[in-house]
Amino acid sequence: MNTVMNWIDLGFFIIFLLSFIFGLVRGFIRSIVSLFFLIVAVYLGIKYAPQLAEYFAKPKGNDQAIPYLLLIGMFLLIFIVTLIIGGFVNYFLRMIFLFSDLGFIDNFFGALFGLVRAAIITIIIIYIVQLTPSASKPEWRESKVVMYFQPMTEWIVNKISPTLQNLKEKVNKTIEKIEPKNSGSTNTVPANTQPVNTQPANTGTTKF
Template identity: 30%
Template structure:
């Protein structure tokens, strides 16, 4: 059976991701991913603290926390982009760019496959399984197997984690910044 349009779309997603990473290189791609993860962690940990300084500008506590987290996230992305540029230049001048680009292409292809696995897994939750394009696809069933395997793996890990008695921390870093402060009577 020939490829359907959805199969060609899957191939295009993986190929485009690989080509983008081929042009950027592994070091830039890996540092970019790391920067996004660090930016999320920094926003999570310090956004609430920054929100205290925004009290004179933003009255609503939740909007203050959102603004604080957003500022921390964007600032971390900017710093990460500068570091990424400097390290990218270092890789370029050391002559490792060929190897870096090849590894980047492999990284990009893996990222494209991951994107397709997530998309197929999410789409499978809806009524698309009855659609003709879904049923006639050559690649969707293969990616659906990986999506199901991943889901079962994640559910297994999370059930072991919960059964071990470890729980999600009840206190989020910025919880106290969302609650109204108690005023002492004078």
């Protein structure tokens, strides 16, 4: 077995190093708050964007592109507003830690958080690459980092796959619900609107 790290391992090492340094500088509290608001932004966007899109789509016309644009727009609006609020919270936390003696402890745990974040990024990258032909290349299969994180990646994917599938079905149903209905259906035209004379016509001659 080859024990030498290749360029793929080097790339993952850079990810861990940068995330470690960023967590060390940013601190644990601010990193946690940023991650928290990121998760909240995604959750609120997924939960409430379809409802807002449905509300604003009601007075619209029959253009079927409008609901999709509204759905994306409402998600981005909720996502951005939530992140802006998180930015203000982080700013005030930064001011607090600048005038306290907890800076060293905060930075230490921030560095540990950076390592955890790098591990999550690594798992996501491995999952994406596994869906492509690049996963069969020798350098990928021989990567020490890939071999270490592969079992963990498969376990996580198996756990969250049902949730992702349910989320996809929910979004599809919501889109179908807010799509404008076609008002030009031919079924609205009533059939047999005029009575039909079923009595036979008198074709015979008049008898005297």
